[in-house]
Amino acid sequence: MTTDWHGTTIVAVRRGGRVCVAGDGQVTQGQATVMKGNARKVRRLSPGGHEVVAGFAGSTADAFTLLEKLEAKLDAAPGQLARACVALAKDWRTDKMLRNLEAMLIVTDGTDLFVVTGNGDVLEPQHDVTAIGSGGNYALAAARGLMDGDGDAEHVARRAMEIAAEICVYTNGNLTVETIGG
DSSP, X not given: OOOOEEOOEEEEEEETTEEEEEEOOOEEETTTEEEESOOOOEXXXXXXXXXXXXXXXXXXXXXXXXXXXXXXXXXXXXXXHHHHHHHHHXXXXXXXXXXXXXXXXXXXXXXXXXXXXXXXXXXXXXXXXXXXXXXXXXXXXXXXXXXXXXXXXXXXXXXXXXXXXXXXXTXXXXXXXXXXXX
16 A cells, blocks of 8 residues: 655755755645644754755655765765765665665755755756755745845745745645755
8 A cells, every 4th residue: 555645845045155954844644634743854964074954855764764875975975965965866776775765855065055866866956946845846936036035045945935835735834944054
């Protein structure tokens, strides 16, 4: 039996030398049941003393496995986030066990910002904003619009998440926010 789980919105905004990653806390089963409202989908990692912030969408267990693998890649290439993300994406796409993991990651060290997928993608956003998850498109559109105004990275990320939560039934306003850089 397959369970249809939804309920993650993660947005990342790079502005003024800082990157803010914000994620909601909702986990929804099917189309009508909120299973949890305070999940923590944005985490701060410190492999080898180098701080990284990661947000994830998809299966929690799969995301935790990927975060562990990312930490190992960062330990092998300290301070080289792009290299570690490419190595993770390569393993994720080619390894027999990892290939079946269902999650997406947003990863930043405060300078670089990437979306990493199981298709082997390591994408750097064109407009200093990216988002993933069920409400990702809503948060992305809101954040892109807010980039024309005032406010730092955290302000834009929080407001974009508020807007996404007003539109997307799979997104709530219970946020975890981590800012890095600067």
